[in-house]
Amino acid sequence: MNSIAVKYAERLIAHPSITPATGGVFDELEAILTPLGFHIHRFISGDAPDGPVENLFAIRGNNSPHIKKRHFAFAGHVDVVPPGEGWASNPFTPEIRGDLLYGRGAVDMKGSIAAFIAALHDINEDEGIISLIITGDEEGPALYGTRALIDHMRAAEQIPDLCLVGEPTSVNRLGDMIKIGRRGSVNMWVRVNGAQGHVAYPHLADNPITKLVAILGKIDALILDEGTDWFQPSNIEVTDLHVGNPAHNVIPAKAEARLSIRFNDLHSGASLSTLIGDIVSDGGGELEPIISGEPFLTPPGELSGLISAAIEKNLGIKTELSTSGGTSDARFLSALCPVVEFGLCNATMHKLDEAVATDDLEKLTIIYADIVRAALQS
Structure with a gap:
């Protein structure tokens, strides 16, 4: 029974x-x-x-x-x-x-x-x-x-x-x-705007992909912490890249990436948003963070x-x-x-x-x- x-x-x-x-x-x-x-x-x-x-x-x-x-x-x-x-x-x-x-x-x-x-x-x-x-x-x-x-x-x-x-x-x-x-969780959208143009005339355009790659390189180089007595180290992962450019001979007007950060109690969603936001801003981009939980x-x-x-x-x-x-x-x-x-x-x-x-x-x-x-x- x-x-x-x-x-x-x-x-x-x-x-x-x-x-x-x-x-x-x-x-x-x-x-x-x-x-x-x-x-x-x-x-x-x-x-x-x-x-x-x-x-x-x-x-x-x-x-x-x-x-x-x-x-x-x-x-x-x-x-x-x-x-x-x-x-x-x-x-x-x-x-x-x-x-x-x-x-x-x-x-x-x-x-x-x-x-x-x-x-x-x-x-x-x-x-x-x-x-x-x-x-x-x-x-x-x-x-x-x-x-x-x-x-x-x-x-x-x-x-x-x-x-x-x-x-x-x-x-x-x-x-x-x-x-x-x-651990806490925060998702972040990185957006970089450029200027569309012909690939043969790069001086007349502004390639956002180059800027986005540079931003992501700096973010990837970050070591947030080594962990604590109860928590594993915090980690940042790139979970999406998007350009949406259908043409091989066009420099696109914008490029985007999404990040997911799982973090321990050495950080807060706000402090990480500020840290990543400064890197993105210095690289010519914009950041939209959404904190799922502390x-x-x-x-x-x-x-x-x-x-x-x-x-x-x-x-x-x-x-x-x-x-x-x-x-x-x-x-x-x-x-x-x-x-x-x-x-x-x-x-x-x-x-x-x-x-x-x-x-x-x-x-x-x-x-x-x-x-x-x-x-x-x-």
Whole structure:
């Protein structure tokens, strides 16, 4: 017989919720949470092209005016990336084959949401305040998702003491890695204008490609840092070059490049924008930076300690504390309280035939229950 977590995961996977997600998957989540005593607040944020985005904040338990209860939050997303073609079965028809549950979102991250909710079946309402912070816009631009939820929580004065994000952090086996921080991310567009002309008369034109290449050479020569105790070195990558010149005998009028920088806590998005902007400006170009998120670090302490203890108790392994990988919505939530990420194995996330081991869902449910109890009692 399938566990509660597996059944919940199947119910969530069955709703196609390609980012930005709205509607059915949130109806399902509300139907699951309401019988467990949660008060549900759903709202829509943003407009096209990056919206509208649906968000859900669910909370259970109230603070007495005489007794302050601990508030533990779980954050996640129900939006998924497009499934792509070539699946062995319908990506939005959950299917168990052998020991695996297949479906888009099984790992990233409807499975961990299902496990967390299943864990709450064994936790009484009077043990403390529990909330779920669920967005439909994590896989996309993330403009109208968790940021809007944070605004709602602040306005309602419902700030958690600790927050667990259920991203798939495990690598080779469940529990072998948790994330206590993430690097920041900034994308930059470099644009250089020139003057179009015939290649045989270069003195009558101004080649922007030459200037752009020189700018990129200076940027490529930068060494931002050597890393820190918890973060790997920051890196700059050129991710696109564009001229769009169809003629072999014409010097083009403009040239563009795109950069992506992943940076540690020795920098900020603003400081890097200034650094690169000065190089681009000196080379005759213009820079447009868009900061996706700043780096964050939750130093080893209470939250990582109780997560590590629950993993070791139930799985018999010592977890690795890491800041590797891409960004997540923890970068926003870190402004509220200590945040750590821990979830399922990430081997199949965003891939064809995404799948989670049903045994991992059951184990994760037990570990999450231990984490919640420890957090509410500490």
